[in-house]
Amino acid sequence: MTITGTExxxxxxxxxxDSRIAGGGRFAGLxxxxxxxxxxxxxxxxxxxxxxxxxxxxxxxxxxxPALTPRLGAAFWYERVIHDQTGIVxxxxxxxxxxxxxxxxxxxxxxxHVSGYGLFTIPHGPVRSGVFESMExxxxxxxxxxxxxxxxxxxxxxxxxxxxxxxxxxxxxxxAERTEGIASVAHALAFCHAIEAIAGCQVPAEAALVRVIxxxxxxxxxxxDVAMRLADAAGLAVATARFALHKExxxxxxxxxxxxxxxxxxxxxxxxxxxxxxxxxxxxxxxRKLEKQVTSDAAVLMGTSxxxxxxxxxxxxxxxxxxxxxxxxxxxxxxxxxxxxxxxRPYDAYPLLDIQPAPEHRDGDAQARLxxxxxxxxxxxxxxxxxxxxxxxxxxPASPVLRSLPDGRAVGWAEAPQGEVIYDVTIxxxxxxxxxxxxxxxxxxxxMHEVFAGDILTDFPFIEASFGLSVAGAAL
Amino acid sequence: MSxxxxxxxxxxVATTRWPHRPDTYADAWxxxxxxxxxxxxxxxxxxxxxxxxxxxxxGLARVDQGKCILCGRCVTERPDVFxxxxxxxxxxxxxxxxxxxxxxxxxxxxxAIAAARTALAARTAALRRSVHIRHVDAGSDxxxxxxxxxxxxxxxxIHRLGIFITAxxxxxxxxxxxxxxxxxxxxxxxxxxxxxxxPKVVIAVGTDAASGGLLGDxxxxxxxxxxxxxxxxxxxxxxxxxxxxxxxxxxxLGTQKGLGK
Numbered sequence: 001m002t003i004t005g006t007e008x009x010x011x012x013x014x015x016x017x018d019s020r021i022a023g024g025g026r027f028a029g030l031x032x033x034x035x036x037x038x039x040x041x042x043x044x045x046x047x048x049x050x051x052x053x054x055x056x057x058x059x060x061x062x063x064x065x066p067a068l069t070p071r072l073g074a075a076f077w078y079e080r081v082i083h084d085q086t087g088i089v090x091x092x093x094x095x096x097x098x099x100x101x102x103x104x105x106x107x108x109x110x111x112x113h114v115s116g117y118g119l120f121t122i123p124h125g126p127v128r129s130g131v132f133e134s135m136e137x138x139x140x141x142x143x144x145x146x147x148x149x150x151x152x153x154x155x156x157x158x159x160x161x162x163x164x165x166x167x168x169x170x171x172x173x174x175x176a177e178r179t180e181g182i183a184s185v186a187h188a189l190a191f192c193h194a195i196e197a198i199a200g201c202q203v204p205a206e207a208a209l210v211r212v213i214x215x216x217x218x219x220x221x222x223x224x225d226v227a228m229r230l231a232d233a234a235g236l237a238v239a240t241a242r243f244a245l246h247k248e249x250x251x252x253x254x255x256x257x258x259x260x261x262x263x264x265x266x267x268x269x270x271x272x273x274x275x276x277x278x279x280x281x282x283x284x285x286x287x288r289k290l291e292k293q294v295t296s297d298a299a300v301l302m303g304t305s306x307x308x309x310x311x312x313x314x315x316x317x318x319x320x321x322x323x324x325x326x327x328x329x330x331x332x333x334x335x336x337x338x339x340x341x342x343x344x345r346p347y348d349a350y351p352l353l354d355i356q357p358a359p360e361h362r363d364g365d366a367q368a369r370l371x372x373x374x375x376x377x378x379x380x381x382x383x384x385x386x387x388x389x390x391x392x393x394x395x396x397p398a399s400p401v402l403r404s405l406p407d408g409r410a411v412g413w414a415e416a417p418q419g420e421v422i423y424d425v426t427i428x429x430x431x432x433x434x435x436x437x438x439x440x441x442x443x444x445x446x447x448m449h450e451v452f453a454g455d456i457l458t459d460f461p462f463i464e465a466s467f468g469l470s471v472a473g474a475a476l
Numbered sequence: 477m478s479x480x481x482x483x484x485x486x487x488x489v490a491t492t493r494w495p496h497r498p499d500t501y502a503d504a505w506x507x508x509x510x511x512x513x514x515x516x517x518x519x520x521x522x523x524x525x526x527x528x529x530x531x532x533x534x535g536l537a538r539v540d541q542g543k544c545i546l547c548g549r550c551v552t553e554r555p556d557v558f559x560x561x562x563x564x565x566x567x568x569x570x571x572x573x574x575x576x577x578x579x580x581x582x583x584x585x586x587x588a589i590a591a592a593r594t595a596l597a598a599r600t601a602a603l604r605r606s607v608h609i610r611h612v613d614a615g616s617d618x619x620x621x622x623x624x625x626x627x628x629x630x631x632x633x634i635h636r637l638g639i640f641i642t643a644x645x646x647x648x649x650x651x652x653x654x655x656x657x658x659x660x661x662x663x664x665x666x667x668x669x670x671x672x673x674x675p676k677v678v679i680a681v682g683t684d685a686a687s688g689g690l691l692g693d694x695x696x697x698x699x700x701x702x703x704x705x706x707x708x709x710x711x712x713x714x715x716x717x718x719x720x721x722x723x724x725x726x727x728x729l730g731t732q733k734g735l736g737k
Contacts, residue, residue, distance in 0.1 A: 102660035126664050127612050129643030131625045134613040134661055155660035156615050158691055171526040174547050175690050181619030181712065225622070238484040244629030245490050251626075252501065259506045259560075261714070262619050265547055274552075293487075300479055472618040 007056040010065045013043060016054050018071070020045045025052070026326040026339065029422060029438040030068060030078035032058075032086050039086060041065070044411065044422055044438070046326070048344055051411045051422060058088070067092030074325045077446045100157040100475055113148045114140050122457075126155040133471035139457070146452040146460070151445065156475040164435035169195050169269050169405065172432050176423065177264045180439050180473030182225075185211075185218045186416030187423075187437065187473075188267035193347055193412030194425035195269040199405050206395055207271035208349040209387045213280050214254070214263040215348075215414070216380040216387075221250045222417030222468065223330075223373040223380075224294070227301065229465035230370060234307045242297050249290050253283050270402030275395050280388040291381040298374045311367035315451040315463035319362050327447060328440040329419025330372040331467060335364035341415045353386050355379070366466035373468070376417075405430050416440055418469055439473030490630045494565065494716065495723060502716040505564035508544035508683075508709045509551055510579050511537050518557050524550045527683075527690050531578075541709040542577035542686035542697075564716035570724050571707045572596055577686065596705055597727045599675045603649050605638040607726050610648035610672065614665050614698065615658030619712040620682045624652060626715040639722060645671035650725060652718070653702065656684040656695040669702045677725045680704045681718055683711045 007013040021027060025045040032041050039062070042055040058065060067090030068075040077099060079090040084101040112121060125136035138150040160179050164172055176191035177184040189211060196203065203211070224247040231239035251261040257276045258266045266272055301307060317327065322335035332339065338358050342350045358375055361368040409426040419440025426434040444467065451463060492499045509529070522532040529543035530550060537557050539550075550558040561579075563569060571577045572592040575585045611624055627634045628641065642648050645668045653665065669678070680686050680698045686707045688695040698704050708721040723729040 102658075126661065127645075127668050130641060131611050131621050131628075132613070133616065133618055133621055134655075134664070155664065156613070156655070156658055157660060158615050158656060158658055158695065160691075163691055163694075170549075171690075174526055174545060178545075178617040178684075178690060178711070181617030182622060184619070236480065238480040241630045242483060244626070245487075245631060248626060248629060248631045259548075260546070261623075262712070264711070273548075297483065300483065304480070470618040472616060 005052070005054040007054060010041065010056055010058070013041060013054055013056040014066070014068055014071060017043050017045065017068075020047065020052065020054070024048070027072060027074050028326065028420070029443070030075050030082070031424070031436045031438070032082045032088070033434050033436060035426070035434065039088070041082075042424065042436070044424065046339065046341075046345075046420070050345055051413055053411055053424065062088065064089035064091045066090075067094050069094045074443075077442065098154055099152075100154050102154045102157070112140065113150065116142065118142045119147075126152075135471045135475070139460070141457065144456040146455060146457065149449060149452055151448060153445070153471055153475040156471050158476065160476040161436055164432050167432050168430065169427070169432060172425075172435065173268055176437065177262075179437050179476065180416070180421075180441060180470050181262060182222060182470050183218065183416040183418060183421065183439070183473065185214045185263040185267060186414045186421050187439070188264075189215060189348070189414035190412045190421040190423040191425065191435075191437075192267055192269045193414065194410045194423045195402070195405070195412070195427070197410035197412060198408040198425070198427050199270070199402055201270055201402055203271050203348060205349070206391060207400075209391050210272050210276060210280070211267055212349045212353065212387045213384050214257070214266050216384050217250055217254050218263055219380045219417045220377050221247055221254070223377045224250065226373055226465060226468040227298065227370065230311070230366070230462060231301065231307065233461040233465055234310050236301075236304065236307060239297070239301055239304070239307070246290060246294050246297070249286075253286060253290075256283060268400050270400030272400070275397060279393070279395065280384070280391060281393075284385060284388055287381065287384060291378075294377060294381075298377070302371070302374070308367060310459070310462055311370060311466070312365060314366040314455055314459050315466060316453065317364040317447060317451050319364060321447075321450060322364065325447060326443070328443055329415075329417070330369050330376065331444050331447065332419065333358045333372045334361045334368035336360070336362045341413050341420045345413060347414065349387060349390070352390065353383050355383070366462050369466045369468075418473070419444060437476065439470070439476070441469040441471070441473035442476070445469050445474045491633045491636065492631060494719075495729065499565075499716065502564045502714070503562070505562070505714045505716060506546070507561035507564065507569065507717075508541040508546055509539050509548070509558050510541070510561040511539055512557060512559050521550065521554055521557060524553055527687075527692060538578055538580065540578045540687070542571075542574060542683065542707060543689070543692060544709060545683050545689050545711040564714040565720040567724070567729070569708070569717050570721040571709075572705065572724070574686070574704070574707060577707055577709060596677070596725065600677060600725065600727045602675060603726050607639045607650060607722070608642040608648050609639060609650045609652055609722070610642055610645050610668060611652040611654070612661070612665050612668050614653055614655040614661040614685070615695065616655035616682065616684055620654035620684070623712050623715045623718060624654070624681065627719060632715050632719055634719060634722070637723070637728070645669075646673065648672050649676060650722065651676065651678045651702075652681050653678060653685050653698050653704070654681045656688040656691045657697050657699050658695060662699045662701070665699065666701050677705045678702055679706045679708065679721050679725055681708050681721070682713055683709055
């Protein structure tokens with residue numbers, strides 16, 4: 001959790017990034033922010049024992065800088081966000097259409113990227129049929145195949161990063177929980193890890209175990225949600241209802257522990273806010289029953305041929321492309337990128353628990369992604385049992401250990417169900433001076449561009465559901 | 477395929493009996509903060525709330541539940557003044573005027589509530605046993621969508637009450653709006669609202685939709701061009717609270733008329 005390098009120029013910054021990646025690092029984000037009165041570019045690189053931050057100050061009144069995207073495709077959306085936020089132009093062959101800044105509402109012209117006989121664009125969204133978050137897909141198609149897909153997420157841009165500025169950390173964690181509502185616990189954890197790194201404090205062991213229990217329950221709920229949506233896309237009514245029922249039961253376990261169905265208000269800087277309402281061990285019988293049912297239903301689902309036919313070979317992400325992009329979470333794991341910050345950069349109580357690396361998957365299709373999620377669900381049930389077993393029978397009253405907070409800057413991370421979440425937090429005079437959240441949804445969503453090779457319109461709901469991302473976390 | 481048929485029968489009926497019978501999970505729900513009765517001479521509470529929901533005047537505290545994000549800080553810091561409200565259902569769990577979300581209520585708001593209720597009932601009398609919903613996300617954090625989606629699952633199952641989600645605003649009677657009202661969604665939301673036939677009802681789902689929540693300093697919830705009829709506080713609200721609001725909006729709560737068996 002250190003600021004590991006300040007470079008003299010943008011070109012030197014990209015050079016330093018290249019050498020980190022060559023040394024086994026993984027590109028994890030690029031952002032621009034005003035720091036000490038100057039616009040600063042910061043790059044985050046995941047390395048085995050932490051997240052490195054490299055940065056350079058842009059010259060005063062600079063109108064542009066040499067873009068990273070031509071060297072590293074994964075930077076594409078990051079540089080578009082920088083362009084939207086600051087007006088500074090990443091110079092290079094890069095399409096700078098607005099990504100988070102809303103365009104002219106009266107501008108109905110649909111951008112076209114491929115041309116040919118009979119090609120047209122289907123604007124799908126931002127208001128979509130069913131219960132979905134708002135975003136727009138521009139599907140360019142001759143009727144069945146999808147040669148190009150474009151995404152517009154600015155409809156939901158809320159300006160979260162700017163809202164953090166000036167907040168006390170105790171309020172900041174509440175906002176972090178609402179950055180990506182379906183991964184509230186992971187966002188709160190990543191934010192608090194940054195604060196705790198600045199304060200140099202160690203979370204009490206019991207609080208660390210309770211944090212893990214909530215994080216794993218959140219993972220189970222998210223993965224069950226994806227299974228439910230996939231079953232729904234295939235028209236398996238009973239399977240849809242079964243997974244919806246399991247998910248509801250998990251959310252009721254969460255609310256039995258803390259009062260919120262999303263685990264909100266549990267994680268605070270320095271520990272947890274209060275003792276669980278019930279001892280987690282008391283909920284284990286219910287969880288064991290649930291685990292048995294989930295395992296059994298998942299086995300039947302993965303044996304239903306009409307379902308697998310729709311998933312096999314659908315939305316493939318090649319292992320090379322996934323590695324190049326640094327694909328996160330289940331999407332990465334299904335394409336051979338097995339990095340998991342719970343294992344490689346463990347936090348809270350994870351060092352005490354037995355986390356096996358995910359079984360190797362290289363197919364990268366919707367089926368592989370679902371298999372990864374089913375494996376992670378089984379592992380999450382086991383981790384909860386282990387963590388609840390480690391807790392003493394009589395919990396000592398929860399008291400966050402954060403006493404004083406010096407000025408400083410640190411990066412915190414946590415493995416959300418969607419992949420790794422990163423928070424780059426700067427504290428000045430006890431308040432948040434700058435906070436840059438980076439969700440896995442943002443990093444992974446851009447990969448939707450690349451997975452439609454040979455897939456047709458009816459595969460669309462399967463590919464979208466198998467990604468399992470949240471637009472709120474992407475548009476911020 | 478037949479294996480799924482058997483699985484569908486495996487665990488019996490999971491569906492709640494509410495609103496015909498009470499539901500323990502709905503009743504145990506921890507709702508937005510409220511003010512304890514007889515809390516007088518209160519000082520130093522207005523700065524407690526991170527979203528500015530607490531107002532302090534003449535020694536009396538009032539909570540705007542439309543701004544409450546359920547963080548519980550006021551309940552922890554000043555348990556003598558504040559407490560959680562209990563239960564996700566009933567008339568108090570959704571408001572038919574924005575002012576009614578401010579507790580404790582004043583006599584003036586009581587009259588306004590009664591008038592709003594009558595007007596809403598007159599408008600929705602024609603909906604009877606078939607209600608179709610259109611949902612629009614105007615900048616939510618994603619959690620409200622999960623809770624609305626849950627209504628379609630086996631536990632809440634709104635289909636048993638004659639309520640359905642529809643894909644087209646042309647078929648919709650009720651508009652569920654979630655999220656803090658981002659500039660990008662103002663236009664699409666308005667277009668959806670305009671596309672719905674009369675009579676129509678708008679429900680603001682969640683604290684974000686009611687006031688913008690933590691982002692309330694720059695985003696104000698459902699934009700003024702779309703008139704809200706029912707407000708449901710919560711960050712996010714319980715699925716029971718959303719169902720409760722749907723029944724209030726369509727005049728099905730309180731009277732057993734129109735609920736079927």
